[in-house]
Amino acid sequence: MFHHFHDDRVHSRAQGSINKDDLNNIIKFIGKDNILDADIFLDKIKTKKIKNNNLCLTFDDGIKSQFDIALPVLEDHKIKSFFFISTSVFDGNPDYLEIFRYFRVNFFKNVNEFYNTFYQEIGKDLLFFFKDKNELIKSKKIKFPFYSIEDIKFRLVRDILLNKKEYQEIMFSMFKKKNFDYEKISKKHHFNRNDLIKLDNLGHIIGLHSHSHPTLLEDYNYKEQKEEYTKCQSIISKILDKPKNQINSMSHPCGSYNEDTLEILKGLGIDLGFKCVMTVEKEKGMKKINNSFLEIARTDHTEILKKMKG
Numbered sequence: 001m002f003h004h005f006h007d008d009r010v011h012s013r014a015q016g017s018i019n020k021d022d023l024n025n026i027i028k029f030i031g032k033d034n035i036l037d038a039d040i041f042l043d044k045i046k047t048k049k050i051k052n053n054n055l056c057l058t059f060d061d062g063i064k065s066q067f068d069i070a071l072p073v074l075e076d077h078k079i080k081s082f083f084f085i086s087t088s089v090f091d092g093n094p095d096y097l098e099i100f101r102y103f104r105v106n107f108f109k110n111v112n113e114f115y116n117t118f119y120q121e122i123g124k125d126l127l128f129f130f131k132d133k134n135e136l137i138k139s140k141k142i143k144f145p146f147y148s149i150e151d152i153k154f155r156l157v158r159d160i161l162l163n164k165k166e167y168q169e170i171m172f173s174m175f176k177k178k179n180f181d182y183e184k185i186s187k188k189h190h191f192n193r194n195d196l197i198k199l200d201n202l203g204h205i206i207g208l209h210s211h212s213h214p215t216l217l218e219d220y221n222y223k224e225q226k227e228e229y230t231k232c233q234s235i236i237s238k239i240l241d242k243p244k245n246q247i248n249s250m251s252h253p254c255g256s257y258n259e260d261t262l263e264i265l266k267g268l269g270i271d272l273g274f275k276c277v278m279t280v281e282k283e284k285g286m287k288k289i290n291n292s293f294l295e296i297a298r299t300d301h302t303e304i305l306k307k308m309k310g
């Protein structure tokens with residue numbers, strides 16, 4: 001599972017970002033022959049011929065650096081991959097998640113300085129909240145080893161203590177204080193329509209990643225979830241000029257889903273879905289890592305880099 005890439009020219013370094021050499025090294029480490037093209041992986045899932053050692057490469061969130069930096073590497077190796085896209089940016093609404101990330105990376109010395117400024121902006125003492133969530137923090141660290149404890153605490157404040165509206169209001173108020181023009185940035189940092197068409201023409205597969213990329217989709221009711229995925233599928237199908245049933249793969253934004261989500265995805269004819277943890281989530285009733293064809297496990301590239309360093 002890949003997200004951000006940097007080249008120290010157009011695309012600045014971000015938390016967990018890698019450059020083209022890192023991607024090359026990861027591909028060499030895994031072995032090109034062990035990496036299946038996206039269409040072959042999808043076909044093996046559909047025909048139940050998938051094996052434990054089959055793997056493929058996936059890219060989430062439609063981030064422009066994937067197009068500029070990762071795509072040429074993939075094309076060099078002749079590897080076709082999955083690109084999972086949230087579609088609100090094609091609907092006139094910027095993808096706030098990515099803008100928030102950009103703000104965090106470019107307006108603060110480091111991520112912890114951002115977290116502290118953010119907590120000050122909430123204006124509440126969070127000590128009790130963190131104490132209360134101590135066990136949850138520990139279990140999240142096992143599930144998401146690539147997050148620091150500070151990252152996990154921030155995500156709990158964002159997703160549990162605050163609701164989406166409160167969180168966004170705090171971020172917008174911080175934007176104002178730093179004179180940050182987010183609309184300009186949004187256009188520069190996301191795939192545009194032509195990027196999607198080009199990826200599709202090259203044989204990569206474009207899949208769903210919800211419409212507005214909620215950080216905790218499982219909190220949405222059935223109707224809201226259905227709207228997220230129906231919109232996403234129909235926008236991609238329109239851009240690529242392909243029937244909806246050919247847009248049949250997806251990844252869960254922030255790995256968040258529940259029974260409703262899986263039912264909705266089946267209803268939309270989705271044949272393959274990826275989650276973003278390698279653990280068995282017992283609280284979700286999972287029995288194995290790849291629990292179903294809509295819950296295929298992924299490992300973050302940072303975990304592979306760790307293995308490469310031994």
Ligand SMILES: [Zn+2]
Pocket residue numbers: 060061209213252253254
């Ligand atoms: Zn995402």
